[in-house]
Amino acid sequence: MKLQSVYLLGLRGVIRFYNQKFVILALVMLALSWKANAQNWPSEVWxxxxxxxxxxDTLRGLVKYDLQQDLIQYNQPDxxxxxxxxxxxxFFEIxxxxxxxxxxFFALPYTTPTGYRAPVFxxxxxxxxxxxxSRESIEFRTYNSPYYIGSYSRQVLxxxxxxxxxxxxxxxxxxNKNDLLDLMGKKAKEVEKYIKSNKLRYDDKYDFAAIVSFYNSI
Incomplete structure (x- = not known):
């Protein structure tokens, strides 16, 4: 009985330890999610x-943009x-x-998938x-957590x-990477080599800009 009691006490201690660890990890993930959702995105600040x-006319001063609504706010001196x-x-610049x-940013005429044509930024x-x-938007994305059962949502740019x-x-x-290289015709191999040697990603805005700038330069 004593051995069994010791075993049970030890088992309970292990369970308690892992439960505490689980709670801590869950709180950390919750805090990270809250921090991500609480941050100020570029479109939310002046x-x-x-x-x-x-x-x-040209206006100079504080500017705030909203690409999802295609609106610009301008804070006047008064x-x-x-x-x-x-x-x-x-055109506007920040x-x-x-x-x-x-x-x-430039206002350019663009035809939407629904066939509506209008200037957009x-x-x-x-x-x-x-x-x-490029155009940016703030969206909620759902992720599966490796630390606890279920998923969590956070805002991403x-x-x-x-x-x-x-x-x-x-x-x-x-x-699609192949679609990108097809646009570059005979220069595709040279561009692909440039992407690999510089470890660039075409899903990163500034990496993608570097790739296209390189293509334009050769």
Whole structure:
């Protein structure tokens, strides 16, 4: 009986230990998820920048953008806020402190999958015979956790890429590497070698810009 009691006590201790570890890991994952959801995305903060309107006027100051709604907010010197749709803007530029870079956006006519054509904002990433554009959105994604049963959701910044060809046609990138290399024709092998040697990823915005810039340079 004594041996059995000792065994049971030891077993309970092990179970208690792992239960505590499970709870700690669950709390850590919850905290990380909360932190990810609580962070300020680039579209949620004001940036120093300038806006060029379709009437030729240029506005300088604090700018906030919303690509999902295709709206720009401008904070006037008297603290009033004006809003402009993509129809009113030719171009805007911001300095994004989160990446320490200037970012440029253009209002370009685009036909949606439903057939509706209207100006929408695209960020310019690389310009040349093949021009790379992007649009960003904040989406909830669900992930399976390796630490506890079930899944958790968090907000992520999603970039959708587009190509602007020399005829002015904008087409969405499929995300397929072979489709990308097909666009590059005879230079595909050289570009593929550049991607591998520099360990670049075409799902990373700035890596993708480097790939297209290299293609445009050769």
């Amino acid at each position: 940036h120093e920048g300038r806006i060029v309107l379709t009437d030729g 603290k009033r806020t004006d809003a402009f749709s993509a129809r009113k803007i030719l 300095f994004d402190n989160s990446v320490r870079k200037y970012r440029q 695209f960020e310019l990433l690389a310009e040349g015979k093949l021009t790379l554009l 999603v970039n959708t890429f587009f190509f602007l060809d020399e005829k002015g046609v904008i087409s969405e990138f499929t995300g």
